Amino acid sequence: MDAYLLTPANLIVLFFMVFGPAKLLVPFHLATREMDTRSLRATAIKVTAISSITLTIAGLAGGTMMEQWRISVPVMQLAGGLILLLVALRLVMAQYGEQLPPPAVSGGSGVMRLIFPGIITPYGIAALIALMTLSGGVQRSAIVLGAMLIVMALNLLSTLFVRPILHRVGPMPLHILAAILAVQQVAIALQVIVMAAGEIHRAGPWVS
Numbered sequence: 001m002d003a004y005l006l007t008p009a010n011l012i013v014l015f016f017m018v019f020g021p022a023k024l025l026v027p028f029h030l031a032t033r034e035m036d037t038r039s040l041r042a043t044a045i046k047v048t049a050i051s052s053i054t055l056t057i058a059g060l061a062g063g064t065m066m067e068q069w070r071i072s073v074p075v076m077q078l079a080g081g082l083i084l085l086l087v088a089l090r091l092v093m094a095q096y097g098e099q100l101p102p103p104a105v106s107g108g109s110g111v112m113r114l115i116f117p118g119i120i121t122p123y124g125i126a127a128l129i130a131l132m133t134l135s136g137g138v139q140r141s142a143i144v145l146g147a148m149l150i151v152m153a154l155n156l157l158s159t160l161f162v163r164p165i166l167h168r169v170g171p172m173p174l175h176i177l178a179a180i181l182a183v184q185q186v187a188i189a190l191q192v193i194v195m196a197a198g199e200i201h202r203a204g205p206w207v208s
Contacts (some may be wrong), residue, residue, distance in 0.1 A: 010188070011147035017056070017185055018087060018124040020151045021158040022178040026171045027118055029162045031110065044159035046111055051119045052152040056145060058125050063132030063141065067200070073134065080130035081192035088185035090155035091178065119155065135162045 006014070016022065026045075032040045066076070128148065135141040158165060 006188075008143055010110060012150055013181060014084070014127070014131075014185060015148045016154070017178070017181040018121075018127055019051070019119055019148070019155070021155055022174050022181065023091075024119055024125070024155055025158055025162055025166065027116060028159050029062055029166050032162070033112055040162070041112060041160055043114075044162075047114050047119070047159065048152055048156040049140060050117050051155070052149060054115070054120060055125070055128060055148055055152070058127045059132045059145060060141075061166070062125070062129030063079065063135070066129060066133040071074040071133075072203075074203060076130070076198035077192060078200065080127075080134055081189045081196055083123070083126050083130050084185060085189035085193065087127055087175075089137075089188055090123060090180050091182040099142050100195075109194055167201060 031042055063121065071079075111166075128144075131144050132141055135144050
């Protein structure tokens with residue numbers, strides 16, 4: 001997926017779907033249900049900080065490694081579109097799967113379970129690397145990372161106030177929002193795939 005064909009708002013929506021509060025709040029609440037307020041806030045800050053640093057490193061390192069392979073832009077667009085399509089389909093189908101409650105957080109291992117795979121998943125990292133590879137410059141790469149960090153900031157705010165949020169809103173609206181955003185992501189991914197296939201067709205069998 002060509003990152004600079006997407007507006008910053010588009011990128012935020014994509015990262016919100018892959019890494020954001022819609023998928024995090026309910027597991028975080030269940031995992032921290034026995035904590036006092038001070039411990040909950042410390043856990044929220046730790047989870048967000050580790051996630052942000054890990055994703056930034058993965059995006060920079062993965063994007064750099066992919067650029068070394070000199071893969072053509074249309075082919076990388078096609079790969080990025082397929083990755084985001086598979087991510088979106090997985091998230092749509094996850095709405096119908098059985099969700100097991102996470103164990104309560106106890107020590108460092110519990111925090112890491114919230115991060116991996118609570119926030120950071122292999123398919124999420126793949127989507128981030130695809131967008132970073134297609135960013136085409138320092139400024140656009142900064143926009144991609146900035147959009148991701150904005151979602152991490154939303155994660156922090158939502159986890160800090162997870163109890164009043166779920167008390168007032170409940171989990172159902174979050175599941176509905178996740179499903180709506182996933183369908184939107186399917187449409188965006190298909191559009192990118194069609195555009196990339198068109199570029200490959202016009203360029204002929206040897207795209208460079």
